[in-house]
Amino acid sequence: MSNTTSHHADRPIALITGGSRGIGLALARQFLQHDHDLILVARDETTLARAAEDLEREYPGRAVTPISLDLSAADAPAELFRRLQAKGIQIDVLVNNAGVGDYGPFAESDPDRLSAMMRLNMQAPTELIRRFLPAMIARGSGRILNVASLTAFFSGGTNWSSYVASKHYMLAFSRGLRGELAGSGVSVTALCPGPVATDFVQRSAVGGTRVYRWLSKLDPNAVARRACRAAMAGRAVVVSGGVNKLLAFLGELPPRGIARTVFAFLLRGNASGETLPERVA
Numbered sequence: 001m002s003n004t005t006s007h008h009a010d011r012p013i014a015l016i017t018g019g020s021r022g023i024g025l026a027l028a029r030q031f032l033q034h035d036h037d038l039i040l041v042a043r044d045e046t047t048l049a050r051a052a053e054d055l056e057r058e059y060p061g062r063a064v065t066p067i068s069l070d071l072s073a074a075d076a077p078a079e080l081f082r083r084l085q086a087k088g089i090q091i092d093v094l095v096n097n098a099g100v101g102d103y104g105p106f107a108e109s110d111p112d113r114l115s116a117m118m119r120l121n122m123q124a125p126t127e128l129i130r131r132f133l134p135a136m137i138a139r140g141s142g143r144i145l146n147v148a149s150l151t152a153f154f155s156g157g158t159n160w161s162s163y164v165a166s167k168h169y170m171l172a173f174s175r176g177l178r179g180e181l182a183g184s185g186v187s188v189t190a191l192c193p194g195p196v197a198t199d200f201v202q203r204s205a206v207g208g209t210r211v212y213r214w215l216s217k218l219d220p221n222a223v224a225r226r227a228c229r230a231a232m233a234g235r236a237v238v239v240s241g242g243v244n245k246l247l248a249f250l251g252e253l254p255p256r257g258i259a260r261t262v263f264a265f266l267l268r269g270n271a272s273g274e275t276l277p278e279r280v281a
């Protein structure tokens, strides 16, 4: 942690993974506007440090702490948690934004990159939430913003199968956890953007697909503005853009919604495995 401005004791702190570029950087600006200090996490130290310096210059007196970490490493979430605990830093808003998604036939994907993607897109957010959540529950307040994708509403993505499945996971996990946390003061919001004009399009080699060619790419700042507002208001899901909202709706037309409700009902039980009295006959 190399920044010079220290975190103000009374100011809430937002931790944003992938905060050095794209949607994460746009979210960083939004949370600064909502009077938060920031912790930004990404791999490339130079880009990250530049982002933190720029933000501190744009918002004088505010602390933006860069932490360079590869969140696809198995021990990275624990390491991040440990470092923040050692500094006595409390996280009020956790934004799980870092994500990658190589487009192409699954059978031709690089096995190591594939495993790293699964850890970054699913394991790291899950573990970060697991580690930061108890303190949020104890305080009776907290915001979790998970960046999923519009693709999460569709039940399969040919040639993008593992990425789409990872975003399904983020949406389903967000919704389930949100239910568990009802009344706790901690909210979970899933951000489901359609195509956004960021480096992701090139890096994931998805720019040539019809969905990325035919749908207009959203401005990351506009996406972040809505996402930040939705997270602070404790909303469940945020989809930007009229066409994207329609696609999200079509992707979940019943019976899927009904099936999810029935599944939630069937999943009721306690940790010992005993069923509750209201079990299905």
Ligand SMILES: NC(=O)c1ccc[n+]([C@@H]2O[C@H](COP(=O)([O-])OP(=O)(O)OC[C@H]3O[C@@H](n4cnc5c(N)ncnc54)[C@H](OP(=O)(O)O)[C@@H]3O)[C@@H](O)[C@H]2O)c1
Binding pocket: 017, 018, 019, 020, 021, 022, 023, 024, 041, 042, 043, 044, 045, 047, 069, 070, 071, 072, 073, 097, 098, 099, 100, 101, 120, 147, 148, 149, 150, 192, 193, 194, 195, 196, 197, 198, 199, 200, 201, 203
């Ligand atoms: N752009 C779209 O069309 C779109 C649409 C729907 C959903 N999304 C989702 O939105 C999120 C953000 O994407 P974006 O479009 O903003 O992408 P982006 O511009 O490529 O930014 C990705 C950010 O994540 C960081 N990152 C990547 N790998 C990392 C790792 N292993 N450990 C830590 N940080 C890592 C990057 O920094 P380093 O490379 O320096 O680590 C960067 O800060 C992703 O979850 C993506 O799936 C994007």
